[in-house]
Amino acid sequence: MSAQVLYALALSALAGFATTIGSVIGIFVKKPGPRFLTFTLGFSAGVMILVSFVELLPTGIESLGFFWGLVFFFGGMLVMFFIDVLIPHSYKAEQAGIKSPEKAKILRTGVLVALGIGIHNLPEGLAAFAGALQDVNLGIAIAVAIAIHNIPEGLAVSAPIYAATGSRSKAFLYSFFSGVAEPVGALIAALILLPFLNQSLLGAILSAVAGLMTFISIDELVPASKRYGFDHLAIIGLIIGMVIMALSLWVMKIAV
Numbered sequence: 001m002s003a004q005v006l007y008a009l010a011l012s013a014l015a016g017f018a019t020t021i022g023s024v025i026g027i028f029v030k031k032p033g034p035r036f037l038t039f040t041l042g043f044s045a046g047v048m049i050l051v052s053f054v055e056l057l058p059t060g061i062e063s064l065g066f067f068w069g070l071v072f073f074f075g076g077m078l079v080m081f082f083i084d085v086l087i088p089h090s091y092k093a094e095q096a097g098i099k100s101p102e103k104a105k106i107l108r109t110g111v112l113v114a115l116g117i118g119i120h121n122l123p124e125g126l127a128a129f130a131g132a133l134q135d136v137n138l139g140i141a142i143a144v145a146i147a148i149h150n151i152p153e154g155l156a157v158s159a160p161i162y163a164a165t166g167s168r169s170k171a172f173l174y175s176f177f178s179g180v181a182e183p184v185g186a187l188i189a190a191l192i193l194l195p196f197l198n199q200s201l202l203g204a205i206l207s208a209v210a211g212l213m214t215f216i217s218i219d220e221l222v223p224a225s226k227r228y229g230f231d232h233l234a235i236i237g238l239i240i241g242m243v244i245m246a247l248s249l250w251v252m253k254i255a256v
Helices: 003-016 019-029 034-064 066-086 091-099 103-134 136-165 168-192 199-226 231-255
Strands: none
Touching (some): 034 199, 136 168, 136 231
16 A cells, blocks of 8 residues: 555544544543533534535536536435434434433443444545545545544543443443544545546545535534534634634645
8 A cells, every 4th residue: 555545544543533532531521511512513513514615525526527526425415314314323312311310221322322423434434535645634634623523422422331331441442443433434445446546536535525524514513513502602613613724725725
């Protein structure tokens, strides 16, 4: 494998293992402030949305043309929709599980959340991998955005597992393995897609990844960030995420 492919895999791994940060918060802090979660979830959504519409989708359209670029964009959204329907992944359910007085139900909730997050992380691993193949700086931007939103996911896994079992090691391991799915998704992409990779295929992947990330932002991150009751803070986080991402892309372009 080339150095760029290995670098892309490493970025996916780092993004996935950000779940362990949330795991540590869930084990030792137990209840991070709702303002923190509101802002970080909104911030992550802003980064993902801006990257999708300013970098990924335009690159896909440039490679494939307007029609096919949008076909793969909406195809990516459709794939994420079916994953979401088949494997429900709800912050609301996670919170309900944490509050349940019955440990068996709490444990089951934690296990199901870990499974759901793991499956959801597979296409995210592909997103970071494909972005890094297109441009190293773009890969870093996507990996950072994914890492930010993986932190509360790690919290969502570790908190119910720890509450049910009292074991910090079990809570950490469940969270850790849910994050492992991200580099696994990147590795699958490297092993299966890389031999056939050309500009058109990469454009299709980037368009589909834009759809995936847009769906995750609209369906999961924005509603989750507003669920804590700080609607304006969620939107502020989203706007700041977009502004910082826009500035970083601008700096990268003038530096090239």
